Amino acid sequence: MKMDFRHSSELVIPISYGSTEVIETGRWGFQKPETVLMTAPCQEACPAGNPIPQFLYLAAEGRYDEALRALLRENPFPGVCGRVCFHPCEARCHRARYDESVSICAMERYVFDATSDRSVDIRPHRNHHSKQVAVVGSGPAGLSCAYFLGLLGHQVTVFEARTEPGGVMRWGIPEYRLPKSVLKREVRRIVNLGIEIKTGVKVGGDLSFDQLMDFDAVFLSPGAGSSLPLKIDGEALKAVWRGKELLERINSGGRIRLGREVIVIGGGNTAMDVARSALRLGSRVTVAYRRSRDEMPAIQEEIREAEEEGVRFEFLIQPVRVSLLKNGRLAVKFQRMKLGKPDQSKRPKPIPVEGGFVKLEADALVEAVGEAVEWSWIPQRLMSRGLIDVGPSLLTAQDKVFAGGDAIDQPRTVVTAIASGKKAAISIDLYLRGLSSDDFLSRIEVGNQGSLSMEAYIAGIEQGRWPEVKDVVPYERINTLYFEPSGRIRERKLSRDKAVKGFSEVNRGFSPNQAHASASRCFTCGTCNYCSNCYFFCPEGVISLDPLLQSRAVDLEHCKGCGTCARACPRGVVEMREVS
Amino acid sequence: MVLTEERPNLLRPGHAACAGCGLATGMKLVLQAMGPRTIAVIVPSCEGAIGGVYPYTAYGVPTIHSAFEIAAPTAAGIANGLKVQGITDIQVLAFAGDGGTFDIGLQALSGVAKNNDDIIYVCLDNEGYMNTGIQVSSSTPSFAWTGTTPKGNPRRKKNIMEIMAAHYNPYSATATIGFPRDLQQKITKAKGIRGTKFIHMLVPCPTGWRTPSDISPELSVLAVETNIFPLYEVEDGKRYTINHQPRRLPVREYLSRQGRFRHLKEEEIEQIQRDADEEWKKLRYRAGLSG
Numbered sequence A: 001m002k003m004d005f006r007h008s009s010e011l012v013i014p015i016s017y018g019s020t021e022v023i024e025t026g027r028w029g030f031q032k033p034e035t036v037l038m039t040a041p042c043q044e045a046c047p048a049g050n051p052i053p054q055f056l057y058l059a060a061e062g063r064y065d066e067a068l069r070a071l072l073r074e075n076p077f078p079g080v081c082g083r084v085c086f087h088p089c090e091a092r093c094h095r096a097r098y099d100e101s102v103s104i105c106a107m108e109r110y111v112f113d114a115t116s117d118r119s120v121d122i123r124p125h126r127n128h129h130s131k132q133v134a135v136v137g138s139g140p141a142g143l144s145c146a147y148f149l150g151l152l153g154h155q156v157t158v159f160e161a162r163t164e165p166g167g168v169m170r171w172g173i174p175e176y177r178l179p180k181s182v183l184k185r186e187v188r189r190i191v192n193l194g195i196e197i198k199t200g201v202k203v204g205g206d207l208s209f210d211q212l213m214d215f216d217a218v219f220l221s222p223g224a225g226s227s228l229p230l231k232i233d234g235e236a237l238k239a240v241w242r243g244k245e246l247l248e249r250i251n252s253g254g255r256i257r258l259g260r261e262v263i264v265i266g267g268g269n270t271a272m273d274v275a276r277s278a279l280r281l282g283s284r285v286t287v288a289y290r291r292s293r294d295e296m297p298a299i300q301e302e303i304r305e306a307e308e309e310g311v312r313f314e315f316l317i318q319p320v321r322v323s324l325l326k327n328g329r330l331a332v333k334f335q336r337m338k339l340g341k342p343d344q345s346k347r348p349k350p351i352p353v354e355g356g357f358v359k360l361e362a363d364a365l366v367e368a369v370g371e372a373v374e375w376s377w378i379p380q381r382l383m384s385r386g387l388i389d390v391g392p393s394l395l396t397a398q399d400k401v402f403a404g405g406d407a408i409d410q411p412r413t414v415v416t417a418i419a420s421g422k423k424a425a426i427s428i429d430l431y432l433r434g435l436s437s438d439d440f441l442s443r444i445e446v447g448n449q450g451s452l453s454m455e456a457y458i459a460g461i462e463q464g465r466w467p468e469v470k471d472v473v474p475y476e477r478i479n480t481l482y483f484e485p486s487g488r489i490r491e492r493k494l495s496r497d498k499a500v501k502g503f504s505e506v507n508r509g510f511s512p513n514q515a516h517a518s519a520s521r522c523f524t525c526g527t528c529n530y531c532s533n534c535y536f537f538c539p540e541g542v543i544s545l546d547p548l549l550q551s552r553a554v555d556l557e558h559c560k561g562c563g564t565c566a567r568a569c570p571r572g573v574v575e576m577r578e579v580s
Numbered sequence B: 001m002v003l004t005e006e007r008p009n010l011l012r013p014g015h016a017a018c019a020g021c022g023l024a025t026g027m028k029l030v031l032q033a034m035g036p037r038t039i040a041v042i043v044p045s046c047e048g049a050i051g052g053v054y055p056y057t058a059y060g061v062p063t064i065h066s067a068f069e070i071a072a073p074t075a076a077g078i079a080n081g082l083k084v085q086g087i088t089d090i091q092v093l094a095f096a097g098d099g100g101t102f103d104i105g106l107q108a109l110s111g112v113a114k115n116n117d118d119i120i121y122v123c124l125d126n127e128g129y130m131n132t133g134i135q136v137s138s139s140t141p142s143f144a145w146t147g148t149t150p151k152g153n154p155r156r157k158k159n160i161m162e163i164m165a166a167h168y169n170p171y172s173a174t175a176t177i178g179f180p181r182d183l184q185q186k187i188t189k190a191k192g193i194r195g196t197k198f199i200h201m202l203v204p205c206p207t208g209w210r211t212p213s214d215i216s217p218e219l220s221v222l223a224v225e226t227n228i229f230p231l232y233e234v235e236d237g238k239r240y241t242i243n244h245q246p247r248r249l250p251v252r253e254y255l256s257r258q259g260r261f262r263h264l265k266e267e268e269i270e271q272i273q274r275d276a277d278e279e280w281k282k283l284r285y286r287a288g289l290s291g
């Protein structure tokens, strides 16, 4: 340090050359900031454990390829989920408490639509324990299990009874909700990982259950393939259809004439898909459901869209008999119902109103009242009440045989099927390494509701870097002051008139501008998105951020511990901790 | 954001500001936007205290510590000296507080603005004489507690922006630390304009405002969103542009977080709300917006 005094007769000007950096103002404070990454509530609510804040942050930055890769680390079906998922994540979005929830599902779709798989570079990890695994059924559960096992470096063979893979995604959900081209791209990516899908092989026919035992491990995901009958008179008439079979015919490209008027029985997704498909085949459609609208198990959006398209609903009626009229039409006799006390499904039980009957006429009747597992080929001792019985690791009663999807006791949705496939893949990998899943599954949880992170599993099992348990960000930690209020953006849709003319996809997704605005609405709870608040607001200028290196550093020698950064972090990533 | 060669931090760590000081944040943001080719003028105030004790300095640019009321003419003198020497790539920046601007330096600032000398003048407004122990200034808002207004300030805050606009100087703008991008943009814009540029910058002061050390930026945002401190620019004394559409939160949200307003009566809060509403209306009118 140089000291310099400029002298003149009456003026002395002292000049400071030294930097205050030599003064350790960090000693003034009694608390220091720490970066604490946390789990977002949406992420906890997503059964597949999608890295929601991370992918939305990348999307908001226009880095769609990276957003796709982030999604694919945890979920092999972003294009499918972005279209048909019931998005429990959005119900938990913190933004919903501020203005409206972020369009997470629509963004997942946009990321898929805006990218191609060319930029995706997913390769199997080298695994010294690599083994042979058989998967039965190529629905979302089976294909997810195969995908993740493939990522983990195992040799997987999928046996599929039908001519093409996909399960309900291929043969159930109609084209206007889920174009086949979307599924094709997802399946191709899985096959490119080295997964072998043997179509046209029915286990129990072409291959026996016992033959599966030649593999080192087995995953059973046959879904719930057979439609339940109503067990009423007249059910065998030609104009009476089973929902799932009808959808299969439509999804096979078959030309079907149902007649002028169609009645659909049921209130689930199958019923909605049948009703909307029948509209597109030129019929007038009435859905008859034995409870009321609030109890309908179908996804809310689907019910709304069915209504918008012109499907009529009759609630609180249940068919008791179908008969053929002289003019060739059907007469359907319904019993009027009322709602009683909640039953095992926790919904009010429909009970008959004495003497109350209605008669409706139609050209066709479609029963869509539920599906059951076709398990004639599975040893009885693996089953319990028509479902495959599994423990917490998804292991069945038989050694090395695991199961998931609609065939086990869990909600029947695509994303829960994916989640079970992921969990089974991890359990199988641990089993093949001779490790107990009890010791590991809890270490890779995303939140506290059972979702698992494959990224965390791979980091842990391969490099011994098990992640720290991350708490879920409470709403109170979000500093909403830093967010301008904004409304949720709706996806573009085909007009009603165009929609019902054919099977083109109804939902057209976001425009690029809509997508950017939607992604930018995310608070990115618990994840640093380099918004720079702490960097700008720190009075000491001791914070440096590097989005490329993904680093956030504080010069603690000069941090006075004012707490501004922790408070100003809109997403709760910084926490002040006392120093001793 | 990373500190880069082009955007170095020119207020060095180790400075002596109180923990959570909004003024330090403000100077840091201004100096970063100014860049290294800057000569700064400071006056006896928190700026001097923050700057460090001889022989150390926190300022990363050559800085002259002038007298309290003459930040503007000191800067103007330097600017004119540079001009005479033909040096054109160095900007001169004057930092003064509200005391040195609204009260004691007003005449000197007015003279510089009248000459349209080529400086950027940043008034770091923490609404009182904080460095000397929290006394009232003509920038202290209505009803605020200070050491010299123990029952609350009976007078309204002076409208310094209108006084500056009356000089028809090329550029005046309000800015505050809660909107750092807006603030730095305004500094960058001022650098590109020749003549007297005036930035009125609200900088929350945890010590004088009786607030916790971690909410300065938040108060700054609330001041804007409640219309207590709208963000706008005035060009040539007549062209008004509003830079941020406020959420129009009730002023109570801003006031209730500060110890200096703790004693406020309901009528006083309502009065502050009415004043804010009225000023906002006037501002919109000046910006050519109706209603």
Ligand SMILES: Cc1cc2nc3c(=O)[nH]c(=O)nc-3n(C[C@H](O)[C@H](O)[C@H](O)COP(=O)(O)OP(=O)(O)OC[C@H]3O[C@@H](n4cnc5c(N)ncnc54)[C@H](O)[C@@H]3O)c2cc1C
Pocket: A084, A085, A086, A136, A137, A138, A139, A140, A141, A142, A159, A160, A161, A162, A165, A166, A167, A168, A169, A172, A173, A201, A202, A203, A204, A221, A222, A223, A224, A225, A244, A247, A269, A270, A273, A299, A377, A404, A405, A406, A407, A411, A412, A413, A414, A415, A417
């Ligand atoms: C019409 C309809 C619409 C739906 N809409 C939605 C929706 O919008 N959103 C949502 O989240 N969920 C929806 N669901 C539910 C969701 O599709 C299922 O929960 C999910 O597909 C279950 O996946 P899975 O892999 O267990 O079984 P599946 O998708 O049923 O796949 C099982 C596969 O196993 C094959 N298989 C069965 N037995 C054998 C065997 N012995 N040998 C070889 N292969 C065999 C089958 O051919 C089939 O391909 C819908 C269901 C239906 C029926």
Ligand code: SF4
Pocket: A040, A041, A042, A043, A052, A053, A056, A092, A093, A094, A095, A102, A104, A521, A522, A523, A524, A525
């Ligand atoms: S704002 Fe937070 S909770 Fe909501 S979607 Fe984004 S990350 Fe999830």
Ligand SMILES: [Mg+2]
Pocket: B097, B098, B099, B124, B125, B126, B127, B128, B129, B130, B131
């Ligand atoms: Mg002051």
